[in-house]
Every structure is written in structure tokens, then in C-alpha cells.
Amino acid sequence: QVQPVESGGGLVQAGGSLRLSCAASGRTFLSYVMGWFRQAPGKEREFVGANNWIGRRTDYADSVKGRFTISRDNAENTLYLQMNNLKPEDTAVYYCAARSPLLRAAVADSSAYPYWGQGAQVTVSS
Numbered sequence: 001q002v003q004p005v006e007s008g009g010g011l012v013q014a015g016g017s018l019r020l021s022c023a024a025s026g027r028t029f030l031s032y033v034m035g036w037f038r039q040a041p042g043k044e045r046e047f048v049g050a051n052n053w054i055g056r057r058t059d060y061a062d063s064v065k066g067r068f069t070i071s072r073d074n075a076e077n078t079l080y081l082q083m084n085n086l087k088p089e090d091t092a093v094y095y096c097a098a099r100s101p102l103l104r105a106a107v108a109d110s111s112a113y114p115y116w117g118q119g120a121q122v123t124v125s126s
Helices: none
Strands: 004-007 010-013 018-024 033-039 046-052 057-060 068-073 078-083 092-099 120-125
Touching: 004 092, 018 033, 018 092, 018 120, 033 068, 033 078, 046 068, 046 078, 057 068
Parallel strands: 010 120
Antiparallel strands: 004 018, 018 078, 033 046, 033 092, 046 057, 068 078, 092 120
């Protein structure tokens, strides 16, 4: 099992940057697909991006491509989300999640992730 814990949220002006961290317990961190999702007030949770270390693949939602970057430090059991050129519509609670790489479900399918962090608030002012 793995237990994600997010940190690094906050308030930033439009055009600014933030980096979220997700520290995950467990000795097999590198074997998990690690995803970022977000949920804005009154909206459904949506996929931001995911990294499959074993499969050597990182995917992003179209809305964040070119602005957000996912990286991971397996030695530190930590996943990162670097967010640049932030927009007011990026305001949301951001969640880190983990799942097995053996599932056939798409990485954007939030229901396939059994392990979730508590969320980190990101607010982008205009």
C-alpha cells in the first residue's frame, strides 16, 4: 500500500508558478502509477496528469499541457507537479493518487485509483 500526502499549495497571481509535492509512504513507490487530479468548487474531479515510472510514460490533460510538468524522485518517494503560467481556471483542490500499473483502466480514470491524499488548495487570482 501507499499513502500520499500533498503539500505546497497556496495563493498565486495569474501567470505565476507553484510546485506541489506528494510524499508517499511504502517501499514500492516506484511501481505505482502516480496521478494528479483536481476539483474546483461545484465541478467534478478532473484528471491533470499521471506518471507511470515502469512504463516510462507521462500523460497530461490538454488543459495543462505545456504549462504543468510531473516529475518524481523515487529515492525520496515523492511526486511533484510543477505548475507554470497559472490561470484563474486552475483554481482547485489538487489531489495526488496512486494505483497499480497492471490495471487496464485509463490513467485519467479516477475510479481506478485506490489511494488518495487529502488534497492541497491552489488559488490563482486574476
